[in-house]
Amino acid sequence: MTPEKIHDALNAAHPGAVLAFDPNPKLPSIKVAPSAWKAAAKTLRDACGLDYLVCLTSVDRGAELEAIYTLETMGETRAPIHVRVLVPRENPVIPTVEDVWRTADWHEREAWDLMGIVFEGHHNLVRILCAEDWEGHPLRKDYKSPDTYHGIKNNVT
Amino acid sequence: MAESIQEINLNNDSPTRDNILITSVDQLVNWTRRSSVWPMTFGLACCAIEMMATGASHYDIDRFGSGPFRATPRQADLMIVAGTVSHKMAPRVKRLYDQMPEPKYVMAMGACTVCGGPYIKHGYHVLKGVDRLIPVDVYVPGCPPRPEALLEGLFRIQDKMKRERVLDRERKGLRPKLLVE
Amino acid sequence: MNAPHTNTPAAAPSSDVRSEEMLLNMGPQHPSTHGVFRVVIRTDGEIVLDSESHVGYLHRCFEKHCESVSFLQSVLYTDRLDYLTSMGNNLAFSMAVERLYPDLKIPERAEHIRVICAELNRIASHLLAIGTYGMDIGAITPFLYCFRDREKILSIFESICGQRLNYNYVRPGGVAYDIDDSMIAAIKDFCGYFRPKAQEYDDLLSNNDIFVRRTANVGVLPKDLAISYGVTGPSLRGSGLKRDLRRDAPYSIYDRFKFDIPVGTGEKGTLGDCYDRYMVRVREMIESLKIVEQAVAQIPDGPFKSEQLKGKLRPPKGESFVRVENSRGELGFYVISDGKDVAARVKCRAPSFHNISLLSDISKGCMIADMVAIIGSLDIVMGEVDR
Numbered sequence: 001m002t003p004e005k006i007h008d009a010l011n012a013a014h015p016g017a018v019l020a021f022d023p024n025p026k027l028p029s030i031k032v033a034p035s036a037w038k039a040a041a042k043t044l045r046d047a048c049g050l051d052y053l054v055c056l057t058s059v060d061r062g063a064e065l066e067a068i069y070t071l072e073t074m075g076e077t078r079a080p081i082h083v084r085v086l087v088p089r090e091n092p093v094i095p096t097v098e099d100v101w102r103t104a105d106w107h108e109r110e111a112w113d114l115m116g117i118v119f120e121g122h123h124n125l126v127r128i129l130c131a132e133d134w135e136g137h138p139l140r141k142d143y144k145s146p147d148t149y150h151g152i153k154n155n156v157t
Numbered sequence: 158m159a160e161s162i163q164e165i166n167l168n169n170d171s172p173t174r175d176n177i178l179i180t181s182v183d184q185l186v187n188w189t190r191r192s193s194v195w196p197m198t199f200g201l202a203c204c205a206i207e208m209m210a211t212g213a214s215h216y217d218i219d220r221f222g223s224g225p226f227r228a229t230p231r232q233a234d235l236m237i238v239a240g241t242v243s244h245k246m247a248p249r250v251k252r253l254y255d256q257m258p259e260p261k262y263v264m265a266m267g268a269c270t271v272c273g274g275p276y277i278k279h280g281y282h283v284l285k286g287v288d289r290l291i292p293v294d295v296y297v298p299g300c301p302p303r304p305e306a307l308l309e310g311l312f313r314i315q316d317k318m319k320r321e322r323v324l325d326r327e328r329k330g331l332r333p334k335l336l337v338e
Numbered sequence: 339m340n341a342p343h344t345n346t347p348a349a350a351p352s353s354d355v356r357s358e359e360m361l362l363n364m365g366p367q368h369p370s371t372h373g374v375f376r377v378v379i380r381t382d383g384e385i386v387l388d389s390e391s392h393v394g395y396l397h398r399c400f401e402k403h404c405e406s407v408s409f410l411q412s413v414l415y416t417d418r419l420d421y422l423t424s425m426g427n428n429l430a431f432s433m434a435v436e437r438l439y440p441d442l443k444i445p446e447r448a449e450h451i452r453v454i455c456a457e458l459n460r461i462a463s464h465l466l467a468i469g470t471y472g473m474d475i476g477a478i479t480p481f482l483y484c485f486r487d488r489e490k491i492l493s494i495f496e497s498i499c500g501q502r503l504n505y506n507y508v509r510p511g512g513v514a515y516d517i518d519d520s521m522i523a524a525i526k527d528f529c530g531y532f533r534p535k536a537q538e539y540d541d542l543l544s545n546n547d548i549f550v551r552r553t554a555n556v557g558v559l560p561k562d563l564a565i566s567y568g569v570t571g572p573s574l575r576g577s578g579l580k581r582d583l584r585r586d587a588p589y590s591i592y593d594r595f596k597f598d599i600p601v602g603t604g605e606k607g608t609l610g611d612c613y614d615r616y617m618v619r620v621r622e623m624i625e626s627l628k629i630v631e632q633a634v635a636q637i638p639d640g641p642f643k644s645e646q647l648k649g650k651l652r653p654p655k656g657e658s659f660v661r662v663e664n665s666r667g668e669l670g671f672y673v674i675s676d677g678k679d680v681a682a683r684v685k686c687r688a689p690s691f692h693n694i695s696l697l698s699d700i701s702k703g704c705m706i707a708d709m710v711a712i713i714g715s716l717d718i719v720m721g722e723v724d725r
Contacts, residue, residue: 026437026658027657027658027659051565051566052565052568053568054568054661054668054670054687055659055670055672055685055687057672057683057685058685059674059683060683068672070659070670070672070687074565074579074581075581077586077587078587080659082659101566101568102563102566102567102695102696103566103567103568103692103695105695106691106695114401127394128393128394129282129393129394129397129724129725130244130245130282130394130397131243131244131245131282131394132245134244134282138281138282138399138402139401139402139405139683143281145279145281146281149244150244150247152244152247152284152289152290153285153289154244154281154285156273156277156285157277157278198367198369199367200373201373201374201395201396202373202396202398202418202421202720202721203418203421203503203504203721205373206421206422206466206503207502207503209466209470209485210485210488210489210492210502213481213482213485213486213489214482214485214486215485215486215489228367228368228369240396241396241398243394243395243396243397243398243724245394245395245397246366246374246395246396249366249367249395253367275414275415275418276398276399276403278406279399279402279403279406279407280398280399280402280403281399281402282397282398282399283398283399300504301502301503301504303502
């Protein structure tokens with residue numbers, strides 16, 4: 001389905017969910033409200049045929065944190081569509097879509113670990129890449145790497 | 158005339174230490190030890206691929222006696238730390254080192270284990286050098302070091318073993334130190 | 339701040355016979371886990387009831403580095419992601435940076451060199467995958483044969499860019515150094531040498547009875563599960579889906595070359611089992627050889643890097659997402675630039691991250707030894723899982 005058709009299908013099924021649409025052919029993207037994301041995800045997978053979650057990118061935009069879901073249909077060969085969900089920095093909560101695309105399980109754990117976005121409803125939201133007792137979310141712009149970790153000096157330059 | 162066994166002084170500075178009998182035994186034991194240094198498979202990252210290439214037929218570490226790579230630390234002599242050690246992996250490295258029986262040697266292979274490598278400045282999760290965790294005998298720099306460099310590191314370990322003494326139970330003077338900062 | 343860490347898989351359903359269950363820890367140091375990968379397995383004797391994978395033991399902060407060093411310096415960190423296909427990683431990142439520039443043309447010679455290097459790297463990576471897979475199953479000899487041929491490719495790369503591993507060669511704008519006639523002659527020699535050798539691996543391993551019985555009908559990956567998990571590359575093609583970015587969404591100059599896409603057919607067992615994934619890799623090596631031969635025959639003279647991207651790279655403000663078909667699947671980079679010489683955000687979409695996440699699903703009910711066969715057939719590299 002073309003990005004325009006996907007946009008129309010989303011608007012029809014969930015009025016008010018789509019906040020913006022950029023039909024740029026190199027990077028088509030749709031901005032979706034966090035509260036409507038779970039339902040919109042199901043529509044994207046079932047009605048629009050986007051059965052393949054390529055990537056979940058988490059970005060620190062300053063006042064907001066963004067999760068960019070890159071979606072594609074496995075049998076098609078066009079540029080993938082990117083769905084953006086923005087949440088405020090103080091309370092970054094996005095509903096989980098691990099039951100829609102199975103791969104979102106680990107991607108959401110990584111976004112929680114590195115950026116600190118909380119995915120509501122995830123069955124096991126624990127750190128996946130950093131050590132279990134690591135503190136802080138490293139990919140945030142204001143992150144300071146710890147000076148020591150369990151007594152071993154960490155910042156040496 | 159050698160003294161009886163009860164009278165031999167086992168201290169390092171005893172005048173009986175370097176008598177001819179013990180020196181030959183030293184040489185024999187050191188030769189057998191250094192000709193069969195069995196490494197432990199401890200490949201973590203890219204350097205592991207060069208370690209595998211050293212074990213393959215082109216560079217063939219087996220001709221120096223180090224062919225059998227033991228997976229278990231209980232049977233290994235040499236721990237070649239090949240690859241970046243992260244903070245999550247560090248407790249496991251320490252545990253494996255503790256499980257190795259004496260005499261044990263550690264080779265830090267690759268820039269990441271020497272000092273943190275390319276990750277030294279911004280790597281928050283990278284241990285900046287494995288000598289912050291376990292004492293290292295030989296450092297082999299490179300990213301990754303060529304198989305010839307790894308073999309050179311093995312020869313340096315073997316040279317260290319040449320200088321050891323059978324009566325010296327604790328490898329005094331030859332045991333490396335932990336980096337303390 | 340974090341939920342308490344759990345590493346015990348879900349409890350097994352009760353049955354009439356109360357047998358002993360055991361929690362077995364495999365890794366992170368293990369001869370067969372292909373890097374620092376840890377699986378906690380709940381077993382009933384030899385049968386695996388459930389398993390939980392733990393990754394992150396090689397987290398080397400790649401994305402933070404890309405936000406701290408310049409674009410050109412980030413290329414060397416991309417090498418170390420999937421350290422077996424460094425050329426492919428460099429290519430993906432370079433293309434993502436180049437996409438930020440409007441109307442950028444890469445010279446023809448550079449494109450040909452990129453394709454040759456990427457495909458030779460694919461052959462080297464598959465050789466290692468096959469060799470270590472045989473070693474996991476218990477056959478030591480194919481490992482030595484594969485490394486013998488890998489050394490030839492590595493010496494070609496060494497003459498091209500000075501490194502045997504972690505090449506840092508394909509850069510935004512083209513490639514770092516030019517190749518001369520002696521290197522092209524060496525590549526042509528290798529093509530003539532390798533074709534009969536690929537048949538050797540087939541004879542050694544593919545029809546070996548023990549190998550077939552260890553890998554056929556083991557770790558069957560159904561197509562819809564693979565799509566839901568975002569699996570790509572030989573692991574997806576082994577399940578019968580003919581998807582390859584080089585043919586479906588051609589990048590660089592791949593649309594000029596003729597090659598086939600091997601898929602699994604369930605020839606020795608079920609469609610999507612370990613044997614199918616293994617055979618896809620064996621056949622892909624010959625297809626890559628065809629591409630190299632065609633590229634070497636067509637390579638034109640000319641510049642090896644673009645004039646526009648010389649000096650310090652300051653891509654215009656924007657975002658780009660580019661994927662390439664690497665040996666393990668689709669490697670993608672999402673690059674966000676603020677117009678400065680340091681990226682604002684770089685996200686790496688690693689194929690092995692997706693491929694290994696389905697391990698607990700496809701290993702239920704198999705034996706512990708089959709677990710080793712499944713992990714080997716998925717062909718993961720922890721450098722790109724943990725980034």
